[in-house]
Amino acid sequence: MSGQTKRRAIIIGGSMGGLFAALYLKKQGWAVDIYERSAVPLxxxxxxxxxxxxxxxxxxxxxxxxxxxxxxxxxxxVVIDAAGEVTAKLLCPQISTSWNRLFEILNEVMPQEHYHLGKDFVGFEQDADGITASFADGTSVRGDILVGADGFRSRVRAFLFPEAKSVYAGYVGWRGLAEEARFPEALRREIIDTFVFHLPPGEQIIGYPAAGPDNDLRPGHRSWNIVWYRPTDEAALDRFLTDDTGHKHRVSIPPPLIAKSVIAEMRADAERLPRQFREALRLIDQPFFQPIYDFEAPSMAVGRACLIGDAAFIVRPHVGAGVVKAAEDAGALARCVGQAADVVSGLKSFEAERLPVGRSFVAHVRRLGSYIRRSFDSEEQRAEAMIRAVPETVMAETALLDFMTAKQSAPEARA
Ligand SMILES: Cc1cc2nc3c(=O)[nH]c(=O)nc-3n(C[C@H](O)[C@H](O)[C@H](O)COP(=O)(O)OP(=O)(O)OC[C@H]3O[C@@H](n4cnc5c(N)ncnc54)[C@H](O)[C@@H]3O)c2cc1C
Structure with a gap:
């Protein structure tokens, strides 16, 4: 630490990555402040x-x-076929939660006087002694490091790497939470406690339990989370991103603004799904879609500024790793800069540790999603992708991080 004063981290973005960074750095004795653009709690x-x-x-x-x-x-x-019959099973104990529940858990331990809402980061300047971040309201703050935890459209990243762009993967994930309380009893008993997969050609639909409204975990009050991955070409994506007033949104569209015709089209197609998904989807009043993108930052640290979580790497959702990756980035950051004599070198060590991890995540999930498409450029590409479409393989690879464990124990990783 420099003198008696605590080192100070300016954290941009108050979602999972930002909260984990603040809480890990605080444990290292740092002064931390989160600046979140949203004017209201997330x-x-x-x-x-x-x-x-x-x-x-x-x-x-x-x-x-x-x-x-x-x-x-x-x-x-379980995997079910078009008739709704179980064709494969796998025992795989896990715990499912919801974004809201996790946010609540983290926010409970974050000192609220250091969580600043309505702070839209617009730029920074750094010199040998520190870094200054500026906000749209004309204010600025100075600290020792700036942490860009501002998500997949990160402005911190845009300052560091203006040329770096995310790449659309060619498909979207239709999502929504069906409330357990609204399930017909027979369907509730059949699926509510199960991770269910269905694999139409070139698509994937999954459903699994999640916390219910108000983060309720009690039986009878939970939800069933559905994600339906569907190939959607760029022209169709443009149409999906255009709201009922004709305004075209960039990258993603707020759920209430999705055009009625787009939702009606999805619902009509959903009538061809197995009855379990068909019935559960009907219980979701406001389904929404998430266009799937890939992104890799060329670097995670430049001087006193760094990137964590989705700002650094956008990982397709197939391994459900966005939050874990953000948390582990934050843990590594705190370990590397925590007590370092020189924070710039500490940030370089952080990058050396986490850049290869981010790259392996992106490559792995790209392989997992490679069969979600209508056509292939070559027979070789098709054959390679179809390995990932085998029901037992999909069950064994989705929402699991075993590939990281395997990588860490591989001989070259130990070297
Ligand atoms: C629909 C959906 C479903 C998902 N499902 C899963 C899942 O099942 N499992 C999983 O692990 N992950 C999932 N993720 C991903 C997961 O939410 C993220 O990976 C995780 O939240 C870590 O992200 P982050 O904190 O880096 O960024 P984000 O959660 O995107 O947060 C970035 C924050 O920065 C703020 N911000 C942006 N710009 C500025 C600015 N200029 N100034 C100040 N603040 C700013 C934003 O308002 C936001 O609060 C999902 C994401 C989405 C969108």
Whole structure:
């Protein structure tokens, strides 16, 4: 530490990555402040999140062990065919939660006087002694490091790497949470505690339990989270992103603004799904879609500025790793700069540790999603992609991080 004064981190973005960064750095004795663009507290992202042991470890690291109240435990994964019959099963105990529940858990331990809403970051300047961030309201703050935890459209990243662009993967994920309380009893008993997969040609639809409204984990009050990956070419995506007033949104569209005709089209297609998904989708009043993108930042640290979470790498959702990756980026950041004599070197060490991890995540999920398309450029490409479409393989690879464990224990990774 320099003198007696605490080092100060300016964290841009108050979602998962920003909160984990603040809480990990605080444990290292740093002064931390989060600056979040939204003027109102973040809520209701409408997403169910399958958790991994690594996430529970990260929560324990920041002093918020969430054993018992993190989410809903479930054991089985099944694949169903077009007639709704189970064709494959896998015992795979996991805990599912929701974005809202996780946010609530992290926010409970974040000192609210250091979480600043309505702060739209617009730029920064750095010199040998520190870094200054500026906001749209004309204010500025000075600190030792700037952490860009501002998500997949990161402005911090745009300053560091103006040329770097995300690449549309050619498909979208239609999503939504069906409330357990609205399920017909027979369907509720059949699927609510199960991770269900259905694999139409070139598509994938999954459903799994998630926390219910107000983060309720009690049986009878939970939700079932559906994600339906469908190839959607650029022209169709343009149409999907155009609201009923004719305005075309960039990259993504707020759920209430999705054109009625686009939702009607999805609902009509959903009538061809197996009855379990057909019925559950009908219970979702406001389905929304997430266009799937790939992005890799060329670097994660430039001087005193760094990127974590989705700002650094956008990982397709197939392994459900966005939150874990953000948490582990934050943990590595705090470990590398925490007590470092020189924070710039600390940030370089952080980058050396996390850049290869981010790259492997992106490459792995790209392979997992490679068969979600209508046509292939070559027979070789098709054959390679179809390996990932085998039902047992899809069940064994989705929402699991085993590929990272395998990588870490591989001989070249140990070298
Ligand atoms: C629909 C959906 C479903 C998902 N499902 C899963 C899942 O099942 N499992 C999983 O692990 N992950 C999932 N993710 C991804 C996961 O939410 C992110 O990976 C995770 O939140 C980490 O992201 P982050 O904190 O880096 O960025 P984000 O969560 O995107 O947060 C970025 C924050 O920065 C703020 N911000 C942006 N610009 C500025 C600015 N100029 N100034 C100040 N603040 C700014 C934003 O308002 C936002 O709050 C999902 C994402 C979406 C969109």
């Amino acid at each position: 809520v209701a992202r409408g997403a169910g999140i399958v958790t991994h042991p690594e996430l529970r470890q990260a929560l324990a690291d920041i002093g918020r062990s969430a054993e018992g109240d993190l989410g809903i435990p479930f054991d089985w994964r």
